Amino acid sequence: MSSRRKNRRRLSSITLSVLGVLAIAAFLFPIIWMAITSLQSPEQFRSGGFVFVPTMQNYITVLSRTDFPRYYANSIIIALSVVSVGLLLGTPAAYALGRLRFRGREDLAFWILSTRFGPPLMALIPFFLLFRTLGMIDTLPAVIVVHIASFLPFVVWMLRGFFEEIPKEIEEAAMVDGCSRMMAFRKVILALVAPGVSATAILTFIFSWNEFLLALVLTGSQAKTAPVSVYSYMGQAIGGINWGPLTATGVLVSVPVMIFALLAQQNMVRGLTSGAVKG
């Protein structure tokens, strides 16, 4: 390679790196800004936001003077329950759709996915009236049930992709070695699909955690979830908007999902995309 060509290569790779860094900075900027604002006291924010001496005052306010910890706990309980039930119901279904042959398999798969097509709004009024009759408004089980209805199709869809990836030969080899189908399932397939299951679990947790519209309508001050409480702090008519505590709650709400995403990103992306494409 001529030296001119080598230099051009180097220049273009430097430009690309710079572009890459700029792109990442642009995408991370609002998040970083939110974090910085949450660590500023009102006086610093007033002075234009360019002075920065971090203070935990906003977090202390949010955690000790409001009901936010209880809403946070609600979100945790709801999300964990949705993940557990979702996996319990969805794993066998995904296995059936992914590894067994039977009539109507593709149609059933499409039907399960199609339940996502209705806008959440469609379910809102009927569910509210139903829960009211059952006395379940503003309870955690109500939100859990509705979330399961919303996310179970996704769990099935994504796990199906992972199940499909496993070659038939492995299962057959295990059975030749003397395992029954059940044992083959437990020892071989489950182990192979474990990363997919964890990825699905994490994604479902994130979806349930972030869900807003259904939680907004179905909850009051007892079962309110974290995102809904953030929305509450935005519309204060009498106290004005307190941006310190508001961004502090924003950070607290965002942190768990971001940590999960970073921990599980490899498998998560695989699951999202391979499950999507194979379909």
Next chain:
Amino acid sequence: MREQRTAYLLLAPTICVLAALLLYPFFYNVYLSVMNYTVGRESSFIGIDNYIEVFLDPTFQNALIVTFLFAAVALSVETLLGLLLAILFNRESKLSRAALMLLLLPLVMTPVVSAATWKILYDPVFGFFNSVLRQLSLGTIDFLGNPVLALPSLVLIDVWQWTPFMTLVIVAGLKALPKSPMESASVDGASNAQTLAFVTLPMLRPYIFVGIVFRLIEVIRVFDIIVATTDGGPGIATQTLNFYAFIMGFRYFHVSYSATLAVLLMLVTLVIAQFAFKMATRASRYE
């Protein structure tokens, strides 16, 4: 035969749960849409009158246009930008791996929280963007209050949050593609750009397609961003279909009209999905 029975057994719980939880609202909604129920008034059966009224309603037509514009612009930008970023970060360096990880962060952020953050950033008096503009003596821009800028500003929020999704889908695609066609192209003397355009891109088509379809289904029901920033304004410049249905049902109590809009929204999604699946199965046959 035994497989069939096992399969049905394994699927039964899921199907029961979904049928119970989703068929009931669907049918109730359809029932509401053929009545003229407004809370506090007498209701009666009116057949398809609601649907006719919806099609003639100028606010509905505006909502249709707003939703279509939002979806079209958001999706185009997300796809293009996603493609560029995917190509940029599809290398084996530590930087690229870190970049892809960091791109996950906007993606998983709670939409209400990101809407709240952006609303503050956009604010003409208190927001960061405008204080920078003022420092540069460029005046002030009311992003969310200017009737022309409001919708693009909201599209930007969506692009910020979801471009990483397209990027990740395309990167997964790039990694899954076989290397040989690209190598033989460059052996044949094609430049990087030409390889990209004529070899890689066509092979990426099913992946890009899947990403677009997934996004499309979600973007036509955009709600969180709108309610947390402009509430449909200025005027009705950012009033999308889903938002219109929401205020019809939950602020004006026109429950039947809202149900009609919801049914229509669902039908649109169904049509798009059907179309998309047909195209996807056709595209994947090329492999």
Next chain:
Amino acid sequence: MSEEPKKVDRRKFIYAGLGAVAVAAVGAAAYYGTRPPELVTTQTVAQTVTQVQTVTSMALPTSTAVQSVANYPFSDLLARAKEASIDWTQSKGENITMACLDWAGIEDIRVQAAVFTQITGISVLLDRLPEEELRAKLQLDITSGAGVFDCYWLDPMTIATYAKIKGLEPLQQYIDDPKLTDKGWFQYEDLFGPARGMGVNPGDKVLYAIPFSAEPCILTYRNDLVQQYNVKVPDTTDDLVEAAKALHHPDKGYAGILLRGQRGNGQNMWVWPGFLNAFGGRIFDEKWKPVFNGPEGKAALDLYVNLDTNYGPEGIVNWGAAESQLATNEGKVAMNFDFYGRGLFADDPTLGGNPEVKGKWSFAVPPMGPVKRADNFYAWMYAMSSASKHKKATWLWLQWASSREVGLNFQYQYGYGCPRNWIFQNADFKKKWASPQFNNFIDVYTETANKYSNPEFRPRIPEYPEVGDAISIEIQNAIAKTKDTQKALDDAARAVTEIMSKAGYY
């Protein structure tokens, strides 16, 4: 191949970590989740009081909030309750639930509830909700007859809606029942006239609610800036334009005047109709046809748009209640015609006020138009659900919560709340609120709330939310310069006509 063991180890580590986090999370969730939120029992009265005092005194040592709770010690409140001729303990042991707006002052209502429980043995559970949620929850609860809430803060604009479907309990019978109300003690007529009028359903003239507050719009202005620029304190709408022009200095960081621009039947439609009425216009005529797009309406909207676009802050198109308070707090506007508490809350650091503008807010009565003064008026009302299973207990709570001393405690802290003439003549109250810091607040407020306020300044019909929204959208269009004022008004009139005809008015 050598990568395999490392990957497995990392994965195990991650799973273990996640498991630990999950267990910790569930533990925390269980702990928090099993604590009931607001239920205040007799045993915790003292605790709640100390908690509130400690919390507010943690904020800022000079907070005005701290001084207040000590103003009427509970022994006094208990003694005063005994003066009433009714038996407070007649509904002992019952639990009632109240839905209310969620803001800083609700801490105080919790304390009130605690004392009430000690007096009566009735537990009061407060469900604190942000405004949009409050409206939505109430709508669903009342229309479905669920009876989740026994009583609530009701938007008087919705009284017509809910009265029509028999969701509200008529209150006159409770006021007139000597076993439940000691009229001499309760002094119902002491509450401001317009505020009491808000509780009456304009349709059937039945009383459904008693006032929690009285909220006219008054003009809040920076007295230091008015002095600096030698401006006449506005009395007429023409004065208002002159003053706004003189006080508009965006280069110095503040705009001339703030009039809400955000769409919504409770946002810009909270302020504009006052101007409409000041110009002699109305929303509807006797036959319920919209007439606000006549010459009076155009003049009113021209004034509004002129003030906002030429002398208003940059973001005014989208600014509603929250931004109005924030801008006042931060000193970004010289004048604000809005809910009367803007200047008061701006002065209180515990409510977000900027210490730099403390004491600089003065007040003026609403500006005089060609026909009358702007007559904006609102009041949050206490109302009872007709589906409540504890109606007597609820009435006892409502009566006690809007009584003299309880009202004074709240008003003393925030300058907001119980609209009783007795309070504004009370020496302790005047010592604080008639002090130089708050300038002429008491005089302006009592004059406006008694003389110029009009409960019917907006039509109180069930269709108001939709009608109000339709007009507000066009007002926002006019401010954003998407349409000129006459076209905006005409489009709004057309939309309103359609809404009313579908509702069966003609």
